[in-house]
Amino acid sequence: MSGADDLLSSLRPNWKLWLEHDGQYVFGPGAYAILKSVMETGSIRAGADALGMSYRYAWGVIKRIERKTGLRLLETRRGGRAGGGGAEVTEAGLQLVRFYSQLHQAFERAASRLAH
Numbered sequence: 001m002s003g004a005d006d007l008l009s010s011l012r013p014n015w016k017l018w019l020e021h022d023g024q025y026v027f028g029p030g031a032y033a034i035l036k037s038v039m040e041t042g043s044i045r046a047g048a049d050a051l052g053m054s055y056r057y058a059w060g061v062i063k064r065i066e067r068k069t070g071l072r073l074l075e076t077r078r079g080g081r082a083g084g085g086g087a088e089v090t091e092a093g094l095q096l097v098r099f100y101s102q103l104h105q106a107f108e109r110a111a112s113r114l115a116h
Contacts, residue, residue, distance in 0.1 A: 013114065015111075016029065017100070019099075021068060026068050027096060031061050031065055032100050032104075034047060034048070034051065034053075034058045035073065035096070037050050037051050038074065038087050038088075043086050043087055044058055044059055044062075044076070062074055071090075071092040073090055073096065074087045074090060074093060075090055076088075
């Protein structure tokens with residue numbers, strides 16, 4: 001086996017998948033992780049904490065996507081001092097998460113087939 005064969009057999013494809021609208025970034029792995037984390041924790045703050053990011057950053061990501069798409073991704077409830085607040089991913093947010101996940105899985109399958 002040549003050196004090139006050795007190298008080629010050890011290479012694996014890698015990519016970063018994101019979604020664009022009118023040529024502008026709309027949704028990618030960070031936004032996907034935020035929505036998934038909110039789905040799991042029921043809170044933007046807890047979701048951001050679980051990802052090691054600030055609440056302000058996570059909320060900013062969601063708000064930018066909402067502005068660019070015109071879709072509401074989260075429904076929030078105020079908590080105040082007594083607590084009880086939280087967030088829920090809307091149906092539009094769930095559709096975006098599913099769509100991104102399906103695309104990502106398709107890329108994974110294609111890369112796996114090509115790499116072997």
